[in-house]
Amino acid sequence: MDEHRVPKRRVSIEIAIAHAGRRSVSVFLSEFASHHAGPERVSDLLNGDADFIPTVVQGSDTTTFFQRLGLLCAWVAPDEEAQATEGPAPTEHGLELTFSDGTVIRGQVGYVLPPERSRLIEFLNEAPAFFRLLAADRVALINKRHVTQVVPLDG
Secondary structure (H helix, E strand, C coil): CCCCCCCEEEEEEEECCCCCCCEEEEEECCCCCCCCCCCCHHHCCCCCCCCEEEECCCCCEEEEEEHHHHHHEECCHHHHHCCCCCCCCCEEEEEEEEEECCCCCEEEEEEECHHHCCCCHHHHCCCCCEEECCCCEEEEEEEEHHHEEECCCCC
């Protein structure tokens, strides 16, 4: 093994690109995250500094580079986006999101903010570029820069 090579693990995800549909691709994640304990998550990659993300198209060996901020969202298996469960209970909301291309997605968001700033509007304004939304049996990593409307579903 090359001593200068960083080991990576291959993770399958589905991405949505504005006006270009969905693609099944694999991304490559580090065994260790730089900002938290444990392995790097897809959300770490999407919220990182790189403008372009290398992927491999499912069913081929074709490498494709996607502009990170051009993605509407990415769907991942829940075990790939496991978060620490210690600490205060999160504030949760059911949401319906409309993207700039008209796509609509529904799901549940959970977040922890100080009590004096725990309203949904504060979360939306303070969240990283990509935030987690539990949608059916997957986690959707939502690019908030492409969200044009948020409708709370829990009254």
